[in-house]
Amino acid sequence: MKLSLRYTICAVVIICLAWLLAACDKASPSLAPTNTTFPNPTATQTLVPTTQPSATPTPPTLVILAPAGANQAFTNLLQANLTDIANRAGMRLQVRGGLSGSDLDASLKLVVALPPDPGLAQLASAAPQTQFLAVGIPGLETGPNLTVIGSQDDHPDQQGFIAGVISAILSADWRVGVISISDTTAGRAARTGFLNGVEYYCGLCRPAHPPFYEYPLYIELPTTATSAEWQEAANYMVDHDVLTVYVAQGVDQGVLTILDNAGISIITSGTPSDSAYSNIAVLLTTDPLPLIKSQVEGLLDGSLPGGESVAVPIQFTQINTTLFTVGKQRLAEQILSDLQAGYIDTGVDLTTGENRP
Numbered sequence: 001m002k003l004s005l006r007y008t009i010c011a012v013v014i015i016c017l018a019w020l021l022a023a024c025d026k027a028s029p030s031l032a033p034t035n036t037t038f039p040n041p042t043a044t045q046t047l048v049p050t051t052q053p054s055a056t057p058t059p060p061t062l063v064i065l066a067p068a069g070a071n072q073a074f075t076n077l078l079q080a081n082l083t084d085i086a087n088r089a090g091m092r093l094q095v096r097g098g099l100s101g102s103d104l105d106a107s108l109k110l111v112v113a114l115p116p117d118p119g120l121a122q123l124a125s126a127a128p129q130t131q132f133l134a135v136g137i138p139g140l141e142t143g144p145n146l147t148v149i150g151s152q153d154d155h156p157d158q159q160g161f162i163a164g165v166i167s168a169i170l171s172a173d174w175r176v177g178v179i180s181i182s183d184t185t186a187g188r189a190a191r192t193g194f195l196n197g198v199e200y201y202c203g204l205c206r207p208a209h210p211p212f213y214e215y216p217l218y219i220e221l222p223t224t225a226t227s228a229e230w231q232e233a234a235n236y237m238v239d240h241d242v243l244t245v246y247v248a249q250g251v252d253q254g255v256l257t258i259l260d261n262a263g264i265s266i267i268t269s270g271t272p273s274d275s276a277y278s279n280i281a282v283l284l285t286t287d288p289l290p291l292i293k294s295q296v297e298g299l300l301d302g303s304l305p306g307g308e309s310v311a312v313p314i315q316f317t318q319i320n321t322t323l324f325t326v327g328k329q330r331l332a333e334q335i336l337s338d339l340q341a342g343y344i345d346t347g348v349d350l351t352t353g354e355n356r357p
Helices: 002-027 072-088 120-126 156-170 185-202 227-239 254-261 289-301 326-340
Strands: 061-065 092-096 108-113 131-135 146-149 176-181 217-221 244-247 265-269 280-285 315-317
Touching (some): 072 092, 108 289, 120 146, 146 289, 156 265, 176 185, 244 254, 254 265
Parallel strands (some): 061 108, 244 265
């Protein structure tokens, strides 16, 4: 009896333990194993570089080099006319008084230099990647990257020559003359060129009717001459029945008044101080601006090679069509074209201003 009770108690205990273990098993959640990946110290890691902001590139530059003593009015005119060209080329335009070695970098594309000479030959040599354009600077020789445009009073012999041709075209019996400067090479070249131009057109130039003076006439005075002396020269032309006079550069402007009042046709170079003269047949001008603009455009777009010497062309302006008619203009323009193209020789030695031997 006791043994049976003892078995019963053991069975109950076993059942209770089994029930407790089953309950614990249901109450405890099952934890899934977690796979943890640790970095491999021997693996090679690829590093992505951090992008740094790049410096803004310097835009290409066109410089007008106007050193101390340069003509400020022409500098301003040049700046106004080159601004649009620079903008179209995507460049910045600067007006500088000088250039140092640090300025001669790759961004400097073209330098247009005005007189006086800022040492352009040395600058061109130091910056072979830059084109240089010299305007009216005497004594410069061209180089691989140095182009030279002549001065505004370039080729006085050609101005005198075409003035002689026009004078002969305009005047009956070839009654023409020139008033010029005697003590400068340019003045003598203008006088010699004029005499040769008249003879080129009229040959012996002998008048058919009196008075029989030996035309063409010329009067030349030194740069130190007084206004009274210049007026006397003008009166000489009036007294010798001259019909057309070429007044060369440098001559006193009072000459124009005397000739104009006498009804003599006038040809002169440059712009008179008073444009109201009624008997000016034509002005011979040498405006370098159109040539500068075409050279700048050509050097920037590569259509011009650089390293050339270019003369400023002579132009007819302020034309009095009553005196210098359209037909006569055409004849003179053709002769001028041939002259500037080198087909006609003025015969003048530019070192002395006299005829070549």
